[in-house]
Amino acid sequence: MDDDGAVRGRGSRAGDLAGNPPVHLRGSAKADRKTKNLISRLEPGDVAVIAHSDIDEVSGRALVGARPKIVINADRSITGRYRCPGPGILLDSGIPVLDGVGSHLIDAIADGDAIEVVGDHVYREGELIGSGVWVTRDTLELAYRKAEENLEAELEKFVVNTLQYAVKEKGIILGDMDIPSVETAISGRHCLIAVRGPRYEEDLDAVAPYVREMSPVLIGVDGGADALMERGFLPDIIVGDMDSVSDRALFSGAELIAHSYPDGRSPGSERLAKLGLSHKTFSCPGTSEDIAMLLAYEKDASLIVAVGAHSNMLDFLEKGRPGMGSTFLVRLKVGAVLVDAKGVSQLYRGRLRVGHIVGILLAAAVPIVAIALFSGSVADMARLIYLRIRLMLGLL
Structure with missing residues (x-):
């Protein structure tokens, strides 16, 4: 068992999220039907309980920024209706997602409740209050394939709706x-x-x-x-x-x-x-x-x-x-x-190249050389150094 109250699977904090999700997690829960309202209340290490169908990119990134220990979703994080990026963003950041636990969980949990996740079951003070399915790389891939198959039908519905409302x-x-x-x-x-x-x-x-x-x-x-x-x-x-x-x-x-x-x-x-x-x-x-x-x-x-x-x-x-x-x-x-x-x-991410540095150094050297040429003391010093080098090399 780790210091944060989690017994790990064989992989990382979220198992390997391809086939080995977390075995055991504990934490203080916060729940809200609106993800954006919940994010402002989350503390690092909290158990985030949401009701969010098809988690979008902005919500996914915001959840990652809030650093919850786990996200428990009363709804389906990805339905396959379209390719939503939120679940993948969470998995990439090592945040496990337990899906489809049921909308009753939002009402059953109060902020600060001690929640324990064992396998795919959710407990509060030893009482089973819900169960779900872990989002893994495999389930994401299946949903993405379904989304690609649905794309043409979704696009047609979207265009029809857009034109109808545009006329109205x-x-x-x-x-x-x-x-x-x-x-x-x-x-x-x-x-x-x-x-x-x-x-x-x-x-x-x-x-x-x-x-x-x-x-x-x-x-x-x-x-x-x-x-x-x-x-x-x-x-x-x-x-x-x-x-x-x-x-x-x-x-x-x-x-x-x-x-x-x-x-x-x-x-x-x-x-x-x-x-x-x-x-x-x-x-x-x-x-x-x-x-x-x-x-x-x-x-x-x-x-x-x-x-x-x-x-x-x-x-x-x-x-x-x-x-x-x-x-x-x-x-x-x-x-x-x-x-x-x-x-x-x-569009463009500029990088400092060696050529840029050489150009800057050459530009800086121009006034130095000019001063050296027109300053008697500096010019004399340069000649002495030059003669000394030739003497050491046996050229004199």
Whole structure:
């Protein structure tokens, strides 16, 4: 038994996750039906209990960053509907995943409960409260094959849904909209919109020099505001449902715009009202990043740079959306000034080469040589050294 209360399998902390999952794990549990809400409460070594079908990349990376001992999923981490990367990210980081334990487990576990996992069974104080199936490399591979077989059918459903909603929503999004006024000067300036989408961290790091040089208007979409602040940038405007943004960001002094839907619902407005923060609302169907782009566009931004934005079928399926009708329309509308910086971090990774070093040394040597040639004392010293070397070599 290890110090952290785990009896290992024949492989690593998670067995080898190909056929030998953990035998015995113990820890303090935290549970939540919303993974993003749970992550903020997790401590390293906790047992994370989630209810997340098809774990997406952002959630997978966030769970890895929280460093739980194990992830117990009440749902199926990968269904084979599409190739979701989250489970693989967890396994690559050595975090075992017990799948399909049942939704009752979320309600049965309170934060701080002592949980014990023996084989594929879950116990609390000696009482069996659930059992599941370990996610392994083999089960992942089978699910990936199923996803490839399902790709064409999923794509067809996605396209049909997208076009149907695009027809329904075109009048709302492409017509006159009630755009809220903002105090931040946007007209004629660049706008950078930060969204917590796939690989947003690497891409934000890649565009950081651009932000420092061009000083664009910074718009954080929900948790994107925190991503900006983690890199030392204060958001000018925060938009969204306000469900994954920290109080720290909300109290940073940024203008706050809560996304409200055509039926009048506005979860973000409710949270901001409870915090006593003044804000405005933007009523529009679609996603919060859609309204961020529309806001920048309608306020005459000269360029809109989107980091972490969702733009393809996999992105939207990971968000649980069967289509992207509103986003399709918004991108048609703002496309002339939109630069999607997704993946910019993978375009080029500069490396310092020997040639670069030689060039720097030669450049530095030029003024030194010039000084030596025109300085009598330095020139005399150089001649003495030269003569001494020739004498030692027998050339004199």
